[in-house]
Amino acid sequence: MPGVTRPNARRNALITVLLLVIVVGGGTAAVLLLARGADRTGPTTTAAPPPEKTTPPPVTTKPLPPARNPGWQVIVNHDSGLVYEVPGSWTLGGTRMARPGGVLSLSGLAAARPFQCDGAEFVRGEVGSGRMVRRDDPAVVAAAVAEGAAKSNYPSPTVELSPPTPVAVDGLAGATVVADVSSSAPSPCHASKARITVLALTVPNGTVAVKVEVPEDGKDAQFSPSAEDVRKILDTVRQLS
Numbered sequence: 001m002p003g004v005t006r007p008n009a010r011r012n013a014l015i016t017v018l019l020l021v022i023v024v025g026g027g028t029a030a031v032l033l034l035a036r037g038a039d040r041t042g043p044t045t046t047a048a049p050p051p052e053k054t055t056p057p058p059v060t061t062k063p064l065p066p067a068r069n070p071g072w073q074v075i076v077n078h079d080s081g082l083v084y085e086v087p088g089s090w091t092l093g094g095t096r097m098a099r100p101g102g103v104l105s106l107s108g109l110a111a112a113r114p115f116q117c118d119g120a121e122f123v124r125g126e127v128g129s130g131r132m133v134r135r136d137d138p139a140v141v142a143a144a145v146a147e148g149a150a151k152s153n154y155p156s157p158t159v160e161l162s163p164p165t166p167v168a169v170d171g172l173a174g175a176t177v178v179a180d181v182s183s184s185a186p187s188p189c190h191a192s193k194a195r196i197t198v199l200a201l202t203v204p205n206g207t208v209a210v211k212v213e214v215p216e217d218g219k220d221a222q223f224s225p226s227a228e229d230v231r232k233i234l235d236t237v238r239q240l241s
Contacts, residue, residue, distance in 0.1 A: 077108025102148015
């Protein structure tokens with residue numbers, strides 16, 4: 001009938017309106033969700049600062065004490081805790097070099113006029129020092145070092161030891177012993193005679209000794225250190241501060 005909507009048509013129209021509302025509502029919800037999602041911000045993080053560049057402290061080397069004799073070389077031997085000097089023409093040994101000295105090992109070495117002979121190296125004089133941990137009579141230690149060095153450097157030596165001479169260095173009690181050595185020289189390169197002078201001191205952490213050895217004959221004997229050189233070397237001995 002005209003002007004009257006049929007029930008099915010009215011129902012269909014109502015469904016259509018509801019669908020439009022749902023679509024519009026759904027679209028609005030989607031827009032709101034997107035907007036809210038856009039407003040969200042994640043937790044802020046601050047980047048760690050780069051590590052600071054550190055400069056290692058400079059390596060400082062303690063300067064050598066001044067020489068008491070002009071033009072002489074200063075030897076600082078941390079093994080023995082001693083300082084001493086040798087003439088400027090002497091050759092200093094390496095830090096790891098050592099020589100036998102009877103009751104102790106001698107380092108802080110220096111040699112006078114090294115030379116080659118028959119494929120081996122010889123010297124016209126040598127100085128070295130060492131320390132033993134036992135505190136002993138310095139006269140006994142000096143004699144033992146002199147005799148030990150003689151037996152190590154000369155074949156079947158005859159050793160004559162002088163009586164010990166008491167000395168004092170930096171307030172430390174000590175003694176000096178001189179050994180006159182004679183031996184058979186196996187070749188002209190070798191010395192058959194030598195003089196070994198040893199100064200020993202009693203220190204708080206043991207007993208220390210300085211040996212000065214001078215071959216007296218053999219090749220280039222004219223270049224051997226003099227008795228005055230030996231005295232001046234021993235006069236420079238002092239404790240390492």
